[in-house]
Amino acid sequence: MAGRPRTVSPPDEELEILGQQMVDFVSDEKNNVLHLSEWWSIHMFFIEKVWETIIRKEAFLPYYEQALKVIGKKYVDKDSKVRDGISQRWQRVYFKDLKKEENEEFEFKEATKAKYAKEVAETATQQQKTDVNALIACLERYQLINKKSE
Numbered sequence: 001m002a003g004r005p006r007t008v009s010p011p012d013e014e015l016e017i018l019g020q021q022m023v024d025f026v027s028d029e030k031n032n033v034l035h036l037s038e039w040w041s042i043h044m045f046f047i048e049k050v051w052e053t054i055i056r057k058e059a060f061l062p063y064y065e066q067a068l069k070v071i072g073k074k075y076v077d078k079d080s081k082v083r084d085g086i087s088q089r090w091q092r093v094y095f096k097d098l099k100k101e102e103n104e105e106f107e108f109k110e111a112t113k114a115k116y117a118k119e120v121a122e123t124a125t126q127q128q129k130t131d132v133n134a135l136i137a138c139l140e141r142y143q144l145i146n147k148k149s150e
Contacts, residue, residue: 009050009053009054010054012057012058012059015057015059016059016060018044018060018063019063019064022039022063023066023067023070025043026039026070027070034071035071036064036068039067040054072090072093072095075091117132120132
């Protein structure tokens with residue numbers, strides 16, 4: 001038999017049952033789930049290759065997205081036991097709209113910075129270039145300090 005091994009996922013009806021089981025599991029407070037792998041890897045014994053196939057199936061997708069939101073709420077709830085640093089990191093995983101917005105903001109800032117740097121490079125003296133680079137470094141440090149304090 002030649003070719004790549006195939007990963008087969010269950011039929012749609014079974015995917016819907018699995019999806020509901022997953023949502024029920026992550027919604028149950030006693031399970032205290034902080035990552036979906038606790039359900040698919042530890043609880044269900046799926047290997048990652050099978051999981052990656054399942055989450056791409058239309059019948060499973062609504063349950064997957066709902067489970068992500070259920071878990072994601074723990075990362076923004078101030079009363080949860082999730083630490084602030086890890087909470088900020090995982091919000092990008094559980095809230096795709098946040099990730100998209102942050103990426104767009106980063107790309108805009110980088111494009112603006114590149115445009116400004118190009119203009120400066122074309123018109124500025126060497127001392128002005130040094131001063132601008134120092135100012136940009138100060139602004140970046142300021143942004144990092146502000147992010148840490150949030």
